[in-house]
Amino acid sequence: MAEDGGNLSEDQNGREAEGGPSLPRTFIRLNDLSEASAGGEETLPYPTLAPVVFFYLKQTTRPRSWCLKMVCNPYPFWSRASMLVILLNCVTLGMFHPCEDIDCDSERCKILQDFDDFIFAFFAVEMVIKMVALGIFGKKCYLGDTWNRLDFFIVLAGMLEYSLNLQNVSFSAVRTVRVLRPLRAINRVPSMRILVTLLLDTLPMLGNVLLLCFFVFFIFGIVGVQLWAGLLRNRCFLPENFSKPLTLELHNYYHTENDDENPFICSQPRENGMRLCSSLPKLHEEGLQCKMDMSAYNATDNTTCVNWNQYYTNCSAGEVNPFKGAINFDNIGYAWIAIFQVITLEGWVDIMYFVMDSHSFYNFIYFILLIIVSSDDPKLGTSLWPASPSRAAATRSC
Template sequence: MSMKHSVYRGGYPARNMQPDPESDIQEYSDFEDLDQGSEEETDEEEGEEDEDCEEEEDLEEEEDPALQLPYPGFIPISLKYLDQTSRPRNWCLRMITNPWFERISMLVILLNCVTLGMYQPCVDDKCITNRCKILQMFDDFIFVFFALEMTIKMIAMGCYGKGTYLADSWNRLDFFIVLAGALEYSMFMDNMNFTAIRTIRVLRPLRAINRIPSMRILVMLLLDTLPMLGNVLLLCFFVFFIFGIIGVQLWEGILRQRCFLKPLPNVTYPKNLPTYFQYKDQDKDYICSSPNDNGMHYCTDLPHYKLGDTVCNSTAKPSSNNIPTATDCVNWNQYYTECKSQGQNPFQGTISFDNIGLAWVAIFVVISLEGWVDIMYYVQDAHSFWDWIYFVLLIVIGSFFMINLCLVVIATFHNIIF
C-alpha cells in the first residue's frame, strides 16, 4: 500500500500525521464545554450543601427552646413563676433593655455625687436649714429610684442562679447599698443614730463603675493584677523590714532627746520655765545630741533667753531672787545642759524609731516624699550628719524603684490581656 492512504493499526484507522487546525479548535471547544459543565455541577452541589446547612441550623433553632424566647439573654423563668411573656416581667425586660434606662441611672448617680458633696454636717447637724432639707429630699428620691431599679432588675433577671441579678458582683454591691439605705431609713424612723450606717452612702458613686464598661475593665484589671503584685508587695515588705531594723538599731529613742535643766545648788529657777528647752516662736522641737553622738544640735548651742525684746546675758546668783531689770536679766537657757531621752517624739509622738512598727510608719512617710526632710533633719540633729545616706537610699529604692515596679506589673498585665 502507498503511504498516502490511511493505515489501519489495531483495527482503527490511523490519523494523518500532519496537524489539522480545524480539529484542534473543535477539541478545545469540547474541553471548554466539559469545564463549564463541571463548574455548573460543583455550583449545584455547593448550593445543595448550603441549603442542607441552613436546614440543619433551622432545625437546631427549632430544637433549642432558649433561642425561641423573646429575650434570649435572660433566663426563661424568673422568681419561679414569671416567664418572659408574662405582663410584669415583660414590661421590666423592655425597660432594662432600653438604652435610656442605663442613661437615666447614670444621671441619678451623678446627681447623688453632687448632693453628697453639698452636705455640711458640721454646719447643720440637725438638718434645720432649707439647704439641708432640699438635699434630704433629693436623697430620698435617689434612694427610691435605686430601690425601684433593683426591684425591676430582679423581676426581669431573677434573683438566684446563673445569669440572674445576684450572680454579678457589681449587682451584689448595688444590693448591699440599697439594703444599707433601707436600714438607715428604718433606724431614722425609730429615732436611732447610727453614723456607721450613714457612711455607706459614700459607696453610691461606685454604682457608676457598673454603668461604664471602660471603668469596669480597669477595675477588674486592677483586681486581676493583685496576685502578680503579691511578689512586689513581698519585696516591699523586705525593704521595709531591713530599713526598719537599721533605723531601730541606730536611732532608738534619740528623737525623744531634749535639753533639761541641770539642778544647781542655792539657785531657784523661775516657775514659768519649762522642764526642757522649747522654742517660743516656733513649733519645731529642739532635739539635742548626746555627748556620745556626733549630732548637729548640742545643749551648749541654745540661743539666749529673751524677756520680751530684751536679750538676757547674765548668770544666776546663788541665794538670790534674780529679779530682772529693764536692762539686765538672767540667761536661763544656759542651764539647759542635760541631754536626756525623756521628751516626746516629734509630730505629736507619731514619728520615731523606737520600735519596728513606728519605724515602718516613718519609712512610709519618707517613701511618700511628704515631709521626709523634717524627719531627716531631726535624725541629723540628734545623731550624725551622715544619716542622709540612709534616707537617700530609702527614697531611691522605695519611692523610685518599688512604686514604679508596681506600675510596670500593671502595664505588663494590661498588655497581655489587651
C-alpha cells in the same frame, strides 16, 4: 422553579441508585429549613437569660417583659436617668455639711434630705426592676454579678438607715455607706467597668512586688530601731541639782516656738550628733538679748534680763517625740511610719535632720539609700513600686 426542583430530586435519586455521591447535606437542610423551624421549640426573646423567675414569671409575662425591655434595651432611657441620678447624688453629697447639719434644721439641709430620699427611692426601684427582669439567684441573675451585689449592699444599707431613723437610733456608721453610691457609675459605663475590672485582676500579680517592699521596709526599719531608738526624745533639761527661784516658772526642758514640729533635739555625750545643749540660743525678751546670769536676778523686781537658756545643759531622753509622737524609731511599727513618710518625699528632710542632730552627721546615707531604692520619682532611677498603666502608656508613646 418547580421543574428545576423536580430535576434536582430526580438527579439525586439517580445518583443514589447508581451509588454515586449525593448532594451536600447542607443543601437538604436549607430546603427543609421551614419544616425544621416549624417542628422546633419556641425561641425565647432573651435566650441568655433565665426562662422563668419567681417560679411563674416567663420572659413573655407582662411584668417581667416590661422590666426586660428597660434593662436589656441597647439605648435605654433608664440607664441614662440612672447616670443623672448618680451625678445628682455626687452634688448633694458635696453640699452636705456634717458639722452644721447634725439636727438638719436649716432649709438647705431639708432640701438636700428630700433629694437624698428621692435618690434612695430611685435606686431601690431600679434594684427591684432588675430583680424582676433577671431573677435574684443564679449565674445570669441579679446577684450573680459583683457590681450588682455592690448596688444591693448600698440599697440595703439605706434601708437600715431609714429603719434606724424611725426608731430614733443614731447609727452614723451606716451613713458612711452613702459615699459608695457614686461607685454605681462604674456599673453604668461599660468602658469604665472593664478598666476597673482589669485593675482589680492585676492586683494578685503584684504579690511579689509587695513582698519585696515588705522586706525593704523590714530591713530599713530594723536598722533604724537599732541605731536611733529613743534618740528623737532627747531634750535639754535643767540639771538635777539646779535650784531656781520660787517665783520663777521655767520649763523642765528647753522649748522652741513650735516645739511639736521643730523641737530642739540634742545629742547625748556618748553620741556624735550635730546639736549640743551648749549651742542653745540666748533668751530674748521684748526684742532684747539677755546676757546676765542667775546671780543678777532680782526676785522683787522681775525686770532683770537673765539668759535662762544657758542652764539647760543636761541632754537626756524625755517623753515626747516630734509631731505628737508619730515620728520616731522606738519600735518597728513607728519606724515603718517614718519610712513611709520618707519614701513619699513629704517632710523627709525634717526626719533626717532630727536623726543627724541626735546621732551622727553620716546618717544621711541611710535616707539617701532609702529614697533611691523605694521612691517613685522617675528622676531618681529605679523604684520598687510598679509604674501605673497611664505612666507606662506615656513611656511607650514617647
